[in-house]
Amino acid sequence: MKEKTMRLAERLRGKDKIAVLFVCLGNICRSPAAEGVMRAIVDEAGQSSRWTIDSAGTGRYHIGQLPDHRMRIHARRRGLELTHRCRQVCEADFDDFDLIIPMDADNEANLRSLAPTPEALEKIVPMAEFVDMSMRYDYIPDPYYEGAEGFELVLDLLQNGCHRLFEQLSPRI
Numbered sequence: 608m609k610e611k612t613m614r615l616a617e618r619l620r621g622k623d624k625i626a627v628l629f630v631c632l633g634n635i636c637r638s639p640a641a642e643g644v645m646r647a648i649v650d651e652a653g654q655s656s657r658w659t660i661d662s663a664g665t666g667r668y669h670i671g672q673l674p675d676h677r678m679r680i681h682a683r684r685r686g687l688e689l690t691h692r693c694r695q696v697c698e699a700d701f702d703d704f705d706l707i708i709p710m711d712a713d714n715e716a717n718l719r720s721l722a723p724t725p726e727a728l729e730k731i732v733p734m735a736e737f738v739d740m741s742m743r744y745d746y747i748p749d750p751y752y753e754g755a756e757g758f759e760l761v762l763d764l765l766q767n768g769c770h771r772l773f774e775q776l777s778p779r780i
Contacts (some may be wrong), residue, residue: 608775612736615729616775619705625776626659628704629734630714634664634693637710637747637761639674641734643687644762644769652773662691663700665709665717669693675751681758685766701727708734708772710747737768737775 608616619625629641642662649658673679674689682689700707701723707730709715715733722728735745747764750757 608736611729612732613775615706615732619776620778622705624657624659625706626704627661627706627708627772628696628700629660629662629708629710630665630696630718631662631710631747632664632666632714632749633668633751634662634666634691634695635669635672635675636678636750636758637765638662638664639689639691639693640678640682640687640762641708641710641747641765641769642691643682643689644765645772647687648769648773652777654777659704661704663694663696665696665714665721667695670695677755677758678750678761681755681762685762696721698723701730705730707731708737710734711749712746734765734768737772738764739767739771742767 629638631637639662642660645660649655670693672693674691679689707718709718718731734747738744742764744764747761750761
């Protein structure tokens with residue numbers, strides 16, 4: 608994890624409440640899956656009241672729709688129900704969330720162009736910074752045009768990264 612991200616995590620760790628927004632292009636595969644994975648981790652730890660978790664897309668292609676049916680099927684096999692309705696990132700998200708997590712470099716660039724202030728820019732941290740390097744991915748690939756293995760890979764990466772994100776932002780005992 609980069610030093611800037613470690614400083615941000617240290618600051619957030621001390622907060623009573625943490626708000627995290629996961630972002631991909633259409634908000635139908637990766638970001639709603641990350642939202643579902645993170646909710647499950649937080650729920651299992653009994654910390655739901657401490658976290659606000661949401662997802663959005665930089666594009667406006669699927670506003671109001673449920674996540675992709677293939678992602679919902681693969682997530683359900685892991686015990687996750689993805690019921691999020693797709694929405695587009697808006698400027699208010701930079702005020703409402705402590706951490707905005709893009710899935711890849713293109714979405715990170717889109718978010719950086721939307722960020723209204725230098726402080727808002729500091730909230731953008733790629734998901735790959737939380738994924739263990741042994742997973743051998745420096746981004747979360749879009750499974751939309753892939754088969755079942757693409758969706759499973761994304762869920763594996765997100766489970767790894769979300770667990771590590773949770774550990775980084777949990778108070779030290």
